[in-house]
Amino acid sequence: MENRCENCIIRQFNSLRALNKDDLKKVSDSKISRKIKKGEALFVEGQKLDGVFCVRNGVSKLSKLSANGKEQIVKLTNIGEIMGQRSVIAEDFTNLSATAINDMEVCFIPKEIISNTLNTNPNFSLEVLRHLAHDLKEADDVIVNMSQKTVKQRLAEAFIYLKKNYGEDENGFLTLTLSRDDYANIIGAATESLIRMISDFKKKGLIKTEGKKIGVVEIDRLQELVDGF
Amino acid sequence: MENRCENCIIRQFNSLRALNKDDLKKVSDSKISRKIKKGEALFVEGQKLDGVFCVRNGVSKLSKLSANGKEQIVKLTNIGEIMGQRSVIAEDFTNLSATAINDMEVCFIPKEIISNTLNTNPNFSLEVLRHLAHDLKEADDVIVNMSQKTVKQRLAEAFIYLKKNYGEDENGFLTLTLSRDDYANIIGAATESLIRMISDFKKKGLIKTEGKKIGVVEIDRLQELVDGF
DNA sequence: TCTAAAACATGATAATTGTCACTTTTTACA
DNA sequence: TGTAAAAAGTGACAATTATCATGTTTTAGA
Numbered sequence A, B: 001m002e003n004r005c006e007n008c009i010i011r012q013f014n015s016l017r018a019l020n021k022d023d024l025k026k027v028s029d030s031k032i033s034r035k036i037k038k039g040e041a042l043f044v045e046g047q048k049l050d051g052v053f054c055v056r057n058g059v060s061k062l063s064k065l066s067a068n069g070k071e072q073i074v075k076l077t078n079i080g081e082i083m084g085q086r087s088v089i090a091e092d093f094t095n096l097s098a099t100a101i102n103d104m105e106v107c108f109i110p111k112e113i114i115s116n117t118l119n120t121n122p123n124f125s126l127e128v129l130r131h132l133a134h135d136l137k138e139a140d141d142v143i144v145n146m147s148q149k150t151v152k153q154r155l156a157e158a159f160i161y162l163k164k165n166y167g168e169d170e171n172g173f174l175t176l177t178l179s180r181d182d183y184a185n186i187i188g189a190a191t192e193s194l195i196r197m198i199s200d201f202k203k204k205g206l207i208k209t210e211g212k213k214i215g216v217v218e219i220d221r222l223q224e225l226v227d228g229f
Numbered sequence C: 001t002c003t004a005a006a007a008c009a010t011g012a013t014a015a016t017t018g019t020c021a022c023t024t025t026t027t028a029c030a
Numbered sequence D: 001t002g003t004a005a006a007a008a009g010t011g012a013c014a015a016t017t018a019t020c021a022t023g024t025t026t027t028a029g030a
Helices: A009-013 A021-030 A085-089 A111-120 A122-148 A151-166 A180-187 A191-203 A219-227 B009-013 B021-030 B085-089 B111-120 B122-148 B151-166 B180-187 B191-203 B219-227
Strands: A032-036 A041-043 A051-057 A060-065 A071-076 A097-100 A104-110 A207-210 A213-216 B032-036 B041-043 B051-057 B060-065 B071-076 B097-100 B104-110 B207-210 B213-216
Touching: A009 A051, A021 A104, A021 A111, A051 A085, A051 A111, A060 A180, A060 B122, A071 A122, A071 A180, A071 B122, A085 A111, A085 A122, A085 B122, A104 A111, A111 A122, A111 B122, A122 A151, A122 B060, A122 B071, A122 B085, A122 B111, A122 B122, A151 A180, A151 A191, A151 A213, A151 A219, A180 A191, A191 A207, B009 B051, B021 B104, B021 B111, B051 B085, B051 B111, B060 B180, B071 B122, B071 B180, B085 B111, B085 B122, B104 B111, B111 B122, B122 B151, B151 B180, B151 B191, B151 B213, B151 B219, B180 B191, B191 B207
Parallel strands: none
Antiparallel strands: A032 A104, A041 A097, A051 A104, A060 A071, A060 A097, A207 A213, B032 B104, B041 B097, B051 B104, B060 B071, B060 B097, B207 B213
């Protein structure tokens, strides 16, 4: 009984906060906890989802394959986030794949519970609306960044984002460790270009590396880069 | 009395279709019709909106200025679309500017009416959710296109989109006439590059031009370009 | 712990796209 | 309807970024 939604603080960070005791009980009774290993997929592009995932722990990437076989990472998830909302709401196939970047714990909530609650609890609908609205705004920002910023600026921005969003360890390395490939797919560049740029940033003292780990050294200078010197 | 929402077919294309007679009356009583001239702004980035706009006629661009002063067009609106939903729902500043591309007729609906209806009519909330979900999916697609496709491919895609979405006149020219600048800002390229590419497409017989007007000649070959030959 | 596969890295080169400077054409409106 | 401003267009060139080839290091798992 330890894993009841009623006792889960995570829900304060997502739309489930709008649920009353009754609704919450229903969700809790029907949810299924799952562990996802690093590299495993939660769902893939084009799939029908019969529920949403609530992220208790770990980080996943939401990505899309383009015709030429390249992956574009559209978003990294945060703890507390609900995944799969869009396609459950639109009763649509998923437009993105979700893959665990590190080991994850998620709760799966069947779509019937979600739609029922949407139909009966206007507060919940409003919360979901707000979250979608937020996602949409962020997506717009990504569009602008992709088309108006150079690869170098996008990389600098990514480091700042990763530091602010996921933090760093006691030695100043980013908590979230990404492969070079993932970095390349976030900023939309060739892996080789990305690697060169990391070397460059390191040479300039903006970041430090230790194997896969990367640490932000001069966040202000990175920000200057983003703003265009 | 001719301009009552009750008699407006446009609403079948947007979330207002979920309104019952009562709700619709309230909307209709409080809405204000407005004409917007080509080039005029409906709202600008960073503004607080106290309502949404329902597009009766004309097309507008939703765009964002980047730090370097360049404009990125994120979306073109369609007839029937509701604009400003996101920021009214999130009770947030607009993240985009809306500018009329040709003369427009819009209805302004005060935000109180919208929020009230959201609070009381779950069907309306669901409809709005579906529309936001759709917008979000489209935004994801744009992100992938921006980062994975070449400027040439994005231009080819834009022509196909404009033809399918806004149609063409009796002479085979696109109904929606955009400036070269707007084209450049849609596909995220320098205006000069865009102009060169248009010349190139024309030389290859893919499109035809007559002043500002552009006509799609070989849609299949444009599609081949998009798909990567 | 050995080994193949995956990830990381670097050089050389090419393709794409942007920038700057300028001319020509079109458009708006005084 | 004349004219200034805006938009369209072109050339030369530079910067950015991708591609290909190849070598090195790291990692996972038999």
